[in-house]
Amino acid sequence: MNPIIVSRLRRDASFSGEHIRFAATVRELKNLSQGQGTALKLLAEGDQDDAALAAAVTTADGEAGLLRWHMLFRRLNTSGLIEHAVQVDGDVTARLYPVGRGSTLPVAAPAGPVRLSRFAEARVVDGTLTLRASGHHLAVELMPRATGLLGELATWNTGTPAPLLRLFATAGLLAPGGPDEDLETTERSYAQWHPADLAFxxxxxxxATVGGYGGTYPLGDRFPPEPVSPPPSGLRTVALPVPDLDEIAATEPSFTEILERRGSTRAHDDETPITLAQLGELLYRSLRRRGTMTGSDGQRLANRPYPSGGSVHELEVYPLVTACEGLPAGLWHYATDRHELELVAEPGKATDVLVRESRNAAMMETDPQVVLLVTARFGRVMWKYETVAYPLVLKHVGVLYQTLYLVATAMDLAVCGLGGGDAAAFATASGRDPLLEGTVGELVLGSRPRTEG
Incomplete structure (x- = not known):
């Protein structure tokens, strides 16, 4: 076995004349020599080793043309236009390729013991096992005969062939340091990160390390956009009174006072619980649908009191009620377009789990009067956005939290955002598919205790 490194033009690129085209980019190559043009045609056709490329250049340009070719080949690498693979007996075992923007120039194989970085992750991409390191713009594909490397590189070892190590090191897949100085555990910049958190x-x-950043419409050619509001699905509905915003504005404290008073209250007045009118006012002022429009992409968009990227407004709120004057206990859904509550589930074991978990998370001595369960209809965001889709949902949860906090403070209600929740428990109680609509946030809400200022 004699592994060697071979190279080819990146998989999404083509060469013609003096141009390399890839994605929506055209790279112009001026004054190519005959030998350089021949070598580029070979790279466009498939994997070539250095000897074959050098022979093509020297045949046309002589030995003097090799330096110019090496300089051009290096520029192509630093521009991310070349893929590299390890070939054994004519078969490719591993391939380095770009998934973002940056150089593909292979680095030297590290000396001494090596192992996989704990930030390396393996996943199947287009039917091939692929390795990536968090924050890196390159990936390595492993063919079946090379997958045993993962087990070998799980611990420090010295038996991995140098050509493979070059590909792994170039993609940032190897741990820095060594068995006696493992920087991933001794350096704070590495040690403080959980691999899943750093990957996210x-x-x-x-x-620069990923594709599909921004509004790329990854599902646009496969599915229609989801409707701006979910269809009515409750067991029964309760109409909510519409608050008079002009009257509220005339008597309410100033924004500065509300902002300064804002805080988390983890106790409720059990003798005088929150009322239906108060719950309705909070929901109306915080997240009612004020209007709709159609985007240039055909997706129906919404306008609510809090901001939403692209106006997609994927968030829904499910009040889980244990004590509210004028409203029976149970799991309800707030219909933002109709300003009414829909009963989703009667009180029972499934809703009891959600109440208990929220009570524990808020460190309350008694059950919260209302738990506001915030869900995301993921398809509203993921139809348009790709890489930024889920973080966009979390940003929306944050601005909704603050909106609910400020309105509740203005209304002299007790509110407390929770740091986590159980999407599986909500799916059981609501019957919703957690991959289509799942909880992404929770707050407890109720009347403010008389001892609270």
Whole structure:
């Protein structure tokens, strides 16, 4: 076995004349020599080793043409236009390719023991096992005969062939340091990150390392956009009174006072619970649908009191009521377009789990009067957005939290946002498919205790 590194033009590129085209980009190559043109045609056809490329250049340009070719080949690598693979007995075992923007120039194989970084992740991409490191713009495909490397590289070892190590090191897949100085556990910049958290952060905050950043419509050619509001689905409905916003504005404290008073209250006045009118006012002022419009892409958009990227407004709120004057207990859904509540589930074991978990999360001594369960209809966002889709949902949860906090403070209600929740428990209680609509936030709400200022 004699592994060697071979190269080819990146998979989404083509060469013709003096131009390399890839994606929506055209790279012009001026004054190509005959040998350079021949070598580029070979790279466009498939994997070539350095000897074959050098022979093509020297045949046409002589030995003097090799330096110019090496300089051009390096520029193509630094522009991310070349893929590299390890070939054994004519068969490719691993391939390095770009998934973002940056150089594909292979680095030297590290000396001494090596192992996989704990930030490396393996997944199936287009039928091939693919390795990526968080925050890196390159990936390595592993063919079946090379998958045993993953087990070998799980611990520090010295037996991996150098050509494979070059590909892994170039893609950032190897741990820095060594068995006696493992930087991933001794350096704070590495140690403080859980691999899943760093992968999420890197994917969404380093656009040069990923594709599909922004509004790419990944599902646009397969599914229609979801409707702006979910269809009515409750067991029965309760109409909510519409508050007089002009009257409220004339008597309410100033915004500065509300902002300064805002805080989390983890106790409720059990003798005088929140009322239906108060719950309705909070929901109306915080997230009612004020209007709709059609975007240039054909998706129906909404206008609500809080901001939403692209005006998609994928968030829904399900009040889980244990004590509310004028409203029976149960799991309800707030219909933002009709300003009414729909009963989703009667009180029972499934809703009891949600109440208990919220009570524990808020560290309350008694059950919260209302739990506002915030869900996302994921398709509203993921139809348009790709890399930024889920972080956009979380941003929306944050602005909705603050909106609910400020309105509740203005109304002198007790509110407390929770740091986590159980999407599986909500799916059981509501019957909703958690991959289509699942909880992404929770707040407890109720009347403010008399001892609270």
């Amino acid at each position: 952060h890197s994917r969404t905050r380093f656009p």
